[in-house]
Amino acid sequence: MSTRDVVKKRVSRFKNKGKDLAKLREKRVSECVELRKAQKNESFLKRRNIILSSLPDEEAFSPEQNDTLSFRIEDIIRDVNSNDREAQTRGCQAARKLLSKGNDPPLKEIVDAGLLSQFVSFLSMDDEPTLQFEAAWALTNIASGNSWHTHQVVQHGAVPALINLLASPMLHISEQAVWALGNIAGDGPGYRDILIECKVIPALLACISPDTPVGYLRNLTWTLSNLCRNKMPCPPLSAVQQMLPSLIQLLHLSDKNILSDACWAISYLSDGSNDRIDVVVKTGIVPRLVELMNRKELFILTPALRAIGNIVSGSDLHTQMTIDAGVLNVLPKLLRHPKPTVQKEAAWALSNIAAGPCKQIQQLITCGLLPPLVEVLRNGDFKTQKEAVWAVTNFTSGGTVEQVVSLVQSGALEAIINLLQVKDAKVILIILEAINNMFIAAEKLGETEKLSLLIEELGGLERIEMLQNHENGIVYQAAHDLIEKYFNDGDVEEVQVDSTQTGFEFKAPDVQKKFEF
Amino acid sequence: MAKRIADKELTDRNWDQEEEGEEAGTFSVASEDVLKNRAIKKAKRRNTGGESEGGGAFKGFKGFSMAAPSTTPSSSLTAFSGFGGTGSFKGFGGLSNGTGSTPSFSGFPSAAKAGVAFNGPSSAQPGADIAAQQTNGSAPGPSPAPCSRSREYSRQLTALNQSVRDWISKHVNDNPLCDLNPIFRDYERHLASIERQYGAGVEETQQGDASTPSLPAPSLLSSSSSSSSVALFSFSKTSTEDPGQKRSGSAPLPAGVSFNFGQKVDAPALGSLTSKPSVPSFSFSSSSNQSSPFGSAGPSAALSFGGTKTSDAPAADDKDEESEEPPKPEVKEVKEDDAFYSKKCKLFYKKESEFKEKGVGTLHLKRTAEGKTQMIVRADTNLGNILLNILVPSTLPCSRVGKNNVMVVCVPNPPVDDKNPSVAVPLLIRVKTAEDADELHKTLEEKKG
Numbered sequence: 001m002s003t004r005d006v007v008k009k010r011v012s013r014f015k016n017k018g019k020d021l022a023k024l025r026e027k028r029v030s031e032c033v034e035l036r037k038a039q040k041n042e043s044f045l046k047r048r049n050i051i052l053s054s055l056p057d058e059e060a061f062s063p064e065q066n067d068t069l070s071f072r073i074e075d076i077i078r079d080v081n082s083n084d085r086e087a088q089t090r091g092c093q094a095a096r097k098l099l100s101k102g103n104d105p106p107l108k109e110i111v112d113a114g115l116l117s118q119f120v121s122f123l124s125m126d127d128e129p130t131l132q133f134e135a136a137w138a139l140t141n142i143a144s145g146n147s148w149h150t151h152q153v154v155q156h157g158a159v160p161a162l163i164n165l166l167a168s169p170m171l172h173i174s175e176q177a178v179w180a181l182g183n184i185a186g187d188g189p190g191y192r193d194i195l196i197e198c199k200v201i202p203a204l205l206a207c208i209s210p211d212t213p214v215g216y217l218r219n220l221t222w223t224l225s226n227l228c229r230n231k232m233p234c235p236p237l238s239a240v241q242q243m244l245p246s247l248i249q250l251l252h253l254s255d256k257n258i259l260s261d262a263c264w265a266i267s268y269l270s271d272g273s274n275d276r277i278d279v280v281v282k283t284g285i286v287p288r289l290v291e292l293m294n295r296k297e298l299f300i301l302t303p304a305l306r307a308i309g310n311i312v313s314g315s316d317l318h319t320q321m322t323i324d325a326g327v328l329n330v331l332p333k334l335l336r337h338p339k340p341t342v343q344k345e346a347a348w349a350l351s352n353i354a355a356g357p358c359k360q361i362q363q364l365i366t367c368g369l370l371p372p373l374v375e376v377l378r379n380g381d382f383k384t385q386k387e388a389v390w391a392v393t394n395f396t397s398g399g400t401v402e403q404v405v406s407l408v409q410s411g412a413l414e415a416i417i418n419l420l421q422v423k424d425a426k427v428i429l430i431i432l433e434a435i436n437n438m439f440i441a442a443e444k445l446g447e448t449e450k451l452s453l454l455i456e457e458l459g460g461l462e463r464i465e466m467l468q469n470h471e472n473g474i475v476y477q478a479a480h481d482l483i484e485k486y487f488n489d490g491d492v493e494e495v496q497v498d499s500t501q502t503g504f505e506f507k508a509p510d511v512q513k514k515f516e517f
Numbered sequence: 518m519a520k521r522i523a524d525k526e527l528t529d530r531n532w533d534q535e536e537e538g539e540e541a542g543t544f545s546v547a548s549e550d551v552l553k554n555r556a557i558k559k560a561k562r563r564n565t566g567g568e569s570e571g572g573g574a575f576k577g578f579k580g581f582s583m584a585a586p587s588t589t590p591s592s593s594l595t596a597f598s599g600f601g602g603t604g605s606f607k608g609f610g611g612l613s614n615g616t617g618s619t620p621s622f623s624g625f626p627s628a629a630k631a632g633v634a635f636n637g638p639s640s641a642q643p644g645a646d647i648a649a650q651q652t653n654g655s656a657p658g659p660s661p662a663p664c665s666r667s668r669e670y671s672r673q674l675t676a677l678n679q680s681v682r683d684w685i686s687k688h689v690n691d692n693p694l695c696d697l698n699p700i701f702r703d704y705e706r707h708l709a710s711i712e713r714q715y716g717a718g719v720e721e722t723q724q725g726d727a728s729t730p731s732l733p734a735p736s737l738l739s740s741s742s743s744s745s746s747v748a749l750f751s752f753s754k755t756s757t758e759d760p761g762q763k764r765s766g767s768a769p770l771p772a773g774v775s776f777n778f779g780q781k782v783d784a785p786a787l788g789s790l791t792s793k794p795s796v797p798s799f800s801f802s803s804s805s806n807q808s809s810p811f812g813s814a815g816p817s818a819a820l821s822f823g824g825t826k827t828s829d830a831p832a833a834d835d836k837d838e839e840s841e842e843p844p845k846p847e848v849k850e851v852k853e854d855d856a857f858y859s860k861k862c863k864l865f866y867k868k869e870s871e872f873k874e875k876g877v878g879t880l881h882l883k884r885t886a887e888g889k890t891q892m893i894v895r896a897d898t899n900l901g902n903i904l905l906n907i908l909v910p911s912t913l914p915c916s917r918v919g920k921n922n923v924m925v926v927c928v929p930n931p932p933v934d935d936k937n938p939s940v941a942v943p944l945l946i947r948v949k950t951a952e953d954a955d956e957l958h959k960t961l962e963e964k965k966g
Contacts (some may be wrong), residue, residue: 264529302532313520341536355519382541394519423542453563461560468557471547480558487560
């Protein structure tokens, strides 16, 4: 056989040359989808590369079962450790394919085979882009394992090399490096911060240009989000401030995956102290977040809503910014969303807005938040109802007398009364607190009797009385005190022990005022 | 600040996971032991108008008031409502809105207590405007009545209240300076009587000089209409002017029986009325519409005492299609054997500068094995919670107070203040009559130590 034939044969086996392109693409996409689905079920923060978007079609490789199964570790070891570039490339690629297979890739075996140092050294071979690429891919997939695997990758010095690869003129190589670094950052705050110290952020941001393809940007956004992720500690503030402008840019694009990951990044960044929230809102991103909260795609809505929820858990000023951006127009819709977790998150956000000053509470009323609030109090799933109860209590605590009256008129009192029999003692206590607050408001109007009557009519008295049998002593006490204070039967306020002969022994002190109606 | 951070971390990996649902469930009840030591408070019921009130009131809800049907305000109403406010209106554990709670607390039948019927529009009352007036949800407004168990009771009460209203309005219009005290005394008496017959009041021994209940009313009334004859009130200085005055302005008053209020008209004498023909009316005027109070059989047409029945069986009468008799609650009282003295009472404890109610129950005195005296007050509920359980030492301060109270000072058990459980606290024991109080006081003095 001539050399040419041999080469041809190998190439035809090796690459997709001569194979039908369309078919290959189909195959690739379907395998990709399958593997991504499998990935989704695994809850780690890393992603294994099966297919890379930057690769031109004919160079993309789809794992064909026959080929992968036939690679043996010894062969790979021998090839990778040889001095022959071709052999190294062959070996490295074989390893990559093994590491890319759907079920149970041999991450540990490859690590134990001592191949990592070689792979890392391949990363810096700018004159061997194929080798660089295969090595980066292999390392990506190892780093997508558990913390031990990622540790191995880092220990073998991959980080600086990968960061250098970000600047590669070959887009697919650069993208692969982005991916690998995303996996390492996602391992936890430790490696995240090591990457940041190695100046990964400027290098990443330099990759963003108007010409950057969407697929690349998706990977990049995802990697950035991993750099924003995790608390204890939070990412360094300086790093956050570096990343934010680009994140804002990304948030204004239209690709849904980019939007989703960028929202996740913001949701992580806003999950912190008021200083952290401040940094986020100062970018002016809030209106865009409110917009994204209004999207129908759940994978965009969810992180945007979470981000807004975090922001309104901040200061009154932060909350006001969301209100000014129109959050109150979107919340009613979300309170009625078919997905319970969305309702719950919306109710939580509402409860935090209701914890604000009465000016903001007024805006709640004006923007029609009371009816949907009462709806979820009545019909929501229990976790949502819990959040809604908080909203009611916060409302009664910070609201003016008129606002509390509006709340009662909206049906909220009736609805919370109907929750007084639940198992969760905390919820019961919050409800009783709300009722107490309502009485305080009623006192200012001189209408405690009316409120008592209303509560009675709504069936509240039985329920409150029953609570005295609650196993929780604090609940008992709260219920008892409430009855004693506002529903007292025969309370002797000032017992004139030297009572008169008339029936007026129990004159209520303020009765004189009440002659006009 | 009341802001709360997220309870659950949300990431791009877990957002899509099915959350485990949480059930609202129902809370667990404390154990018997714990419950026995708890002072369970019964809430005052203001509304006996029934469930139907709920939705309507709530819909028409303004501020905290109920949807007050248009009341018919008149100058008299002011006084009347004021009356409502100043009276000692204690609600008895009445029927509340239809969730069927057992009204286990019968009202404490002290003469000092008078409840005003709260007749909601749902019960068919004669004179709907009266009902409306009484529905007025204003603050001191009419407090809940004792259980308005029967139609008849409601009617009686309505008539009583209407009469009071009219009488007062007339007399106050005529003379704003009049002293209304006697009216209230009479009102109390009438109310107590109605309660006995139609309400779920605790059984009372027949009052003093009443004749046996089976006596037909007219004669009794005539006998009790005493010396002041026409002017039945010791109100005489101002009201004698018009012995013959008719009730006026009482158009909606139901025709029928009128009761005069003399000093000695005691309720049991009135027996019971059948509900059919008429709704009785009470007249405070010295005349009612007869020139003489019940002297003759004249009013007997109105005083239709069908079989006079004793007051023990209020539920037994009034069996017409209309009356709704909710079943009498089965209050199985916890028996205390070997008590040498037992008395129904109401227990109060002093907190800061005022007395707070601990509960209604029965006080028992027992001899212990060591020859000491033990005082137990047990609540009048099926559970029989202990309201008080102490030994009576010889040093126990014990005094006669007011009309019908005895005060003792001791360390209360079960404690009234968990923060200071071993501090001595004045406790007030209120019994039905002055005589009972005397008796209790004497017994305690004799038997203590």
